[in-house]
Amino acid sequence: MTRQLLDLATRDAPVLPRLPPSLGDHGRSAGRPPLAAARSALLEAIRPFGVTTTRRRGAQIFAEGDAAEHWYWLGLGAVQLCSFAEDGRRHITELILPGEFFGFEETGLRTATAEVVRDALVVGFPRERAEAAVDADPRLARALRDIACSRLRAAQARLVRLGSMGAVARVASFLLEMAERARSCDAAPVELPVTRDEIGAYLGLHSETVSRALTALRRRGAIELRARKSIRLLNGAALREGKGARARPGL
């Protein structure tokens, strides 16, 4: 894997991993080019300014409070954006997968920390120059706005899930989200870029509870636990059904 990363990093123009048509296209936006097109357009436009680097798991790309001097694009691996609650608990506000931009949402100081959770290929773009490029082309401005709004909708969808679903339902929801974003539908194994602990930080649960939820889903025949970070979704319907968990049929 590291080998592969280095190969890519040494090229001037890193190869675009195939971007599935609706990668992370939360909120089925119709009537405008799909999100992947917006990402491609933006990437093409600012690629000349990009500096490609490889980062190992655990590396910090930026920290809360830093000056936001760069935008980033993830080519390979996985990156988490996290904040810390007053009690010190780390909370993951977003998981970045290959092909996605991040770090463009602040204009002053970073409001979150970006950390590599799976060896990554990261391209950084100086913010000033990137913004100038975006200013110069309204289509790029729309693309960037669409990307930001897509993330906003995703965050709001996650708010609903956190607020209204029990532990098993959240985990099931997480698996479906990962499967969809990684394009590995149904019977194909889902490669989880994160540990149980990190899933918990993402879902507002603790690692033990995540583990129990996965066990429950396995016993239910919804999933198969292959390796530590590989899960096969056996029954999408069972996953989706197990979602009205916390309460009885309120309606």
Add this chain to the structure above:
Amino acid sequence: MTRQLLDLATRDAPVLPRLPPSLGDHGRSAGRPPLAAARSALLEAIRPFGVTTTRRRGAQIFAEGDAAEHWYWLGLGAVQLCSFAEDGRRHITELILPGEFFGFEETGLRTATAEVVRDALVVGFPRERAEAAVDADPRLARALRDIACSRLRAAQARLVRLGSMGAVARVASFLLEMAERARSCDAAPVELPVTRDEIGAYLGLHSETVSRALTALRRRGAIELRARKSIRLLNGAALREGKGARARPGL
């Protein structure tokens, strides 16, 4: 109140309620004009297309699944953006207060429902024309992007709160947020535009739990319950302290 709304609605150019410098300025973005300036600039630019209307509590401005044909700006009152979980529970993803834009985050179909929770003065802008205006001026594009990113940061902050705080802490956090956004600091009463039920839908709690949390805060001397929808913050420190609730000092 209705009187006042109608007065405003009959004017061609509705009076801007005073916009506090950092109204809803989540994530202290430095190095760029504050959010209020972005809002003002955008509003001035698209005001010619605006259609001002008054809406009573309970009115629906748009519904999930509708075509997103308009952007909106709230002059007075309060509007909630809500989604519905599979079990039928309504969940409020965002509370819109006077001076804020909403409904600009979708390019295709609405992903949430907008409902008036407090008699409101709403200005609607045809999306096509508004986008054209934004396309024509990079400063406006930046302004709109800043607004969207600000909401993204706010949603992420709320994710952290939902995931890591107990009921009392969430309610305390909500009160502080409302106080800050409404600019009525500390000893001034906070006018809550919503019912206990709606606070619950916003915080992922039930109305009974919200009620109990408010009672707990009152007994603690942190707040004073005046009228049903008016609360006086007596002790901001006590509110902020009661926030590390759910767990023991994880660190």
Add this chain to the structure above:
DNA sequence: CGTGCCTTTGAAGCCTATCAACGGTCGTGG
């Protein structure tokens, strides 16, 4: 002035956090 809806308070049950222990896996270094 009556009727709803909102709010408050109580009691019981479920779910998740917490504390604890163990087995397994992965990475590191010899």
Add this chain to the structure above:
DNA sequence: CCACGACCGTTGATAGGCTTCAAAGGCACG
């Protein structure tokens, strides 16, 4: 290549918090 150690994952027991079900009072509106 193997051995060691640290970390991750699983499972159990217990406790606490929130939901749920239930009932009564109060404020607002017609």
